[in-house]
Amino acid sequence: MTQTYNLEQINSVLDDIDLTTLIEEGFVAYSQGNVVVPPVGELVMHDPPGEAHIKYGYITGDDYFVIKVATGFYENVNLGIPTGTGLMLVFSQKTGELLSVLLDESHLTNIRTAAAGAVAARYLAPKHVERIGIYGAGVQGRLQLKYLRPIVDCRKVMVWGISQEELDRYRADVEPLGYDVQATLDARDIPSSCNLIVCVTPSYEPLVQLEDVRPGTHINAIGSDTPEKQEVDSRVLAQADIVVVDSIPQSELRGEVFKATTAGVLNVDEVLELGNVIADKDLQRQSDDQLTLFDSTGVAVQDIQVSKAVYEALRA
Amino acid sequence: MTQTYNLEQINSVLDDIDLTTLIEEGFVAYSQGNVVVPPVGELVMHDPPGEAHIKYGYITGDDYFVIKVATGFYENVNLGIPTGTGLMLVFSQKTGELLSVLLDESHLTNIRTAAAGAVAARYLAPKHVERIGIYGAGVQGRLQLKYLRPIVDCRKVMVWGISQEELDRYRADVEPLGYDVQATLDARDIPSSCNLIVCVTPSYEPLVQLEDVRPGTHINAIGSDTPEKQEVDSRVLAQADIVVVDSIPQSELRGEVFKATTAGVLNVDEVLELGNVIADKDLQRQSDDQLTLFDSTGVAVQDIQVSKAVYEALRA
Known part of the structure; x- marks a missing residue:
C-alpha cells in the first residue's frame, strides 16, 4: 500500500x-x-x-x-x-x-544539500571557527546554518546578500536561534573575519577572491552546480591544501572544480572525494593553517x- | 495542490x-x-x-x-x-x-496498450471480421477485446492459451459480454478461422506461422517489445501488404519488425508509422485481400x- x-x-x-x-x-x-x-x-x-x-x-x-x-x-x-x-x-x-x-x-533537496555542507565541515573546518560567513541570505543560507549548528559551536555569523531587506529578514530569522549576525552588502567583507565560509548563491562571478582568503579557512562551495556558475575564484582552489568534491565524475563537468580545471590551474587528480575523506583520517584537515574547500554539485x-x-x- | x-x-x-x-x-x-x-x-x-x-x-x-x-x-x-x-x-x-x-x-499502461490495438484495427482490419483470434488469455487478452468492441462488430472469438484452466476463466469472463468464445491449446487453430488476430503473449517463439495465415487477415502484434520476444513468423511480415509500427525508431531496436529486418526479410523503409496511417487514407487497408500487420512496442x-x-x- x-x-x-x-x-x-x-x-x-x-x-x-x-x-x-x-x-x-x-x-x-x-x-x-x-x-x-x-x-x-x-x-x-x-x-x-x-x-x-x-x-x-x-x-x-x-x-x-x-x-x-x-x-x-x-x-x-x-x-x-x-x-x-x-x-x-x-x-x-x-x-x-x-x-x-x-x-x-x-x-x-534543500535539506540534503545543507546536510552535505555540515558533513564537509565536520572533517574539514578548522578546530576554532571565529565566525561563519554565509554568501546568500535565502532558504539555503538559513538551512546551512541549521545543519552546521550541531557540528560547529561558533555562534557568530556574517551574512552577505543582494539587498538590505533580504539581510534584515535573515538576521531577524537567525538571531532568535542564538546567533550574533552581522550583515554586509560587500562580498569582500566575509573572508577577512570568517574562517568557515559557506557559498549558496546562483552567482556566475566569483564572490570569494584569493587575495581576501586567510590560511586556515574552510570554504563550502555549494551554489555552483552547472558548468557556468561560479562563486569562488579558481586561484583559491589552486592554492588550497585540500580540495574535496561530492562526486569526482560530476566535478569534471560542473561546479568550481570544473571551472578551475578548465582554467588550467587545477588538476582533477589532486581532488578528493568526500566519501573517501570521511573514511580516512589522513585525508581530513591536518592543521590549523590549511586552506580547504568542498565543492558540492549534489549526488543522488x-x-x-x-x-x-x-x-x-x-x-x- | x-x-x-x-x-x-x-x-x-x-x-x-x-x-x-x-x-x-x-x-x-x-x-x-x-x-x-x-x-x-x-x-x-x-x-x-x-x-x-x-x-x-x-x-x-x-x-x-x-x-x-x-x-x-x-x-x-x-x-x-x-x-x-x-x-x-x-x-x-x-x-x-x-x-x-x-x-x-x-x-x-495496460489500458493504453489495448487502445492502441483498437486504433490499428480501425484503419487496418478487414471490413468483415469472421472471428477475432486472441493469443494470450490474460489481462491484456481481455482488454484488447474490450477496446475492440466499439470498433469491430464481430462477436466471435477464438482464444489460445497455455492451460485449460486459464482458457476456462477467460471464457467465463468474456461470454457474459456477448461473445461466442472458442478456446484452443493449439496455436495453429487461430489463423485458419480468424481474420483479425491479436497477439499479446510474452512469447520468444513465433505463434503465428506464414503457412496458416489467410489473405485479408490483419494481425495486431502487441506482445513483443524487446529485441528477443517474437510472436509472428518474420515471413508473415515479409509477405504482408502493409506493415505498420507505432514508432519507426523503436521498431529498429525491438519487436517484430526488428526480428524481420535482422532476419533480412524486411526493409525498414517498407514500414509505415501508425500516426501517418491514421492521417492518410491512402496508407490504410485498400482491399479485402490485403494482409496487414501492426507491431506495437509502446510509446510514451x-x-x-x-x-x-x-x-x-x-x-x-
Whole structure:
C-alpha cells in the first residue's frame, strides 16, 4: 500500500532524524562504489521555458530505490509561485513496490544539500571557527546554518546578500536561534573575519577572491552546480591544501572544480572525494593553517538517504 | 495542490473516456514530430533481479508533461504479489507544478496498450471480421477485446492459451459480454478461422506461422517489445501488404519488425508509422485481400494521452 505524505507531514519528522550522519554514510557508500546512479533524465520545455530533472538510484543491498523529480520554471516569478518543485518516490528494492510518495515540494533537496555542507565541515573546518560567513541570505543560507549548528559551536555569523531587506529578514530569522549576525552588502567583507565560509548563491562571478582568503579557512562551495556558475575564484582552489568534491565524475563537468580545471590551474587528480575523506583520517584537515574547500554539485545518494529516512520515520 | 488518486478512483472514470480517439490523436502528434520523448531511464537491480523504467515526455504546446514509472520484479511470483507496478505523474507544462499522482499500479499502461490495438484495427482490419483470434488469455487478452468492441462488430472469438484452466476463466469472463468464445491449446487453430488476430503473449517463439495465415487477415502484434520476444513468423511480415509500427525508431531496436529486418526479410523503409496511417487514407487497408500487420512496442505519447485524460476526468 503506497503511503503519500505532504510537506507538513514530512516537516513533522525532520528534526528527529540525524540526517548528517545518514548523508555521511551515503557519501561513503558512493565513494566505495556501492551506489548505482544512472545518468540524470532531463526534459526541456520551451513555452514558457522550463525543465524537469529525474535523478534515481540505489545503494547496493539496501531495502530501497529512489526516484526524484525536480522542476524549474523560472518565469513562475511573474506568477508569484515557486520556480521549482519536486517529489521523491521510495520503492522497495526487493519487490519493486511503490512504498511512498513524498510530496516534499523540493524541500528535501534543500535539506540534503545543507546536510552535505555540515558533513564537509565536520572533517574539514578548522578546530576554532571565529565566525561563519554565509554568501546568500535565502532558504539555503538559513538551512546551512541549521545543519552546521550541531557540528560547529561558533555562534557568530556574517551574512552577505543582494539587498538590505533580504539581510534584515535573515538576521531577524537567525538571531532568535542564538546567533550574533552581522550583515554586509560587500562580498569582500566575509573572508577577512570568517574562517568557515559557506557559498549558496546562483552567482556566475566569483564572490570569494584569493587575495581576501586567510590560511586556515574552510570554504563550502555549494551554489555552483552547472558548468557556468561560479562563486569562488579558481586561484583559491589552486592554492588550497585540500580540495574535496561530492562526486569526482560530476566535478569534471560542473561546479568550481570544473571551472578551475578548465582554467588550467587545477588538476582533477589532486581532488578528493568526500566519501573517501570521511573514511580516512589522513585525508581530513591536518592543521590549523590549511586552506580547504568542498565543492558540492549534489549526488543522488543524498536523495536516497534523506527520502528513506523520512519514509521510515513517517511509517513508524 | 497535488491530487493523488488510487486505482479504484482511476477505474471509476475510465469507461467515460473515449480513449481510443485520444490515443489516435497522440499517435498523429507523434508521427508529425510534435512529441518530445527523451530516452527511457532504466534502473537495473540484482538481488533479487528487478528493473524500473522511467518514460517521460510531452506534446508540444499541450498543457501537461508526464512521467511514468514501471517496475518489473519477476521473482514476485514466488511471493504471490504482482510482478510489476507503476504510477504516472502529471505536471503542468506551463509552471512545472505537480498536478496529479496517479497510483494506477500499471493499469493505465495496460489500458493504453489495448487502445492502441483498437486504433490499428480501425484503419487496418478487414471490413468483415469472421472471428477475432486472441493469443494470450490474460489481462491484456481481455482488454484488447474490450477496446475492440466499439470498433469491430464481430462477436466471435477464438482464444489460445497455455492451460485449460486459464482458457476456462477467460471464457467465463468474456461470454457474459456477448461473445461466442472458442478456446484452443493449439496455436495453429487461430489463423485458419480468424481474420483479425491479436497477439499479446510474452512469447520468444513465433505463434503465428506464414503457412496458416489467410489473405485479408490483419494481425495486431502487441506482445513483443524487446529485441528477443517474437510472436509472428518474420515471413508473415515479409509477405504482408502493409506493415505498420507505432514508432519507426523503436521498431529498429525491438519487436517484430526488428526480428524481420535482422532476419533480412524486411526493409525498414517498407514500414509505415501508425500516426501517418491514421492521417492518410491512402496508407490504410485498400482491399479485402490485403494482409496487414501492426507491431506495437509502446510509446510514451500513449502514457501522456491516457494520464491527462484520466486526470481531467477525475478533476472534473
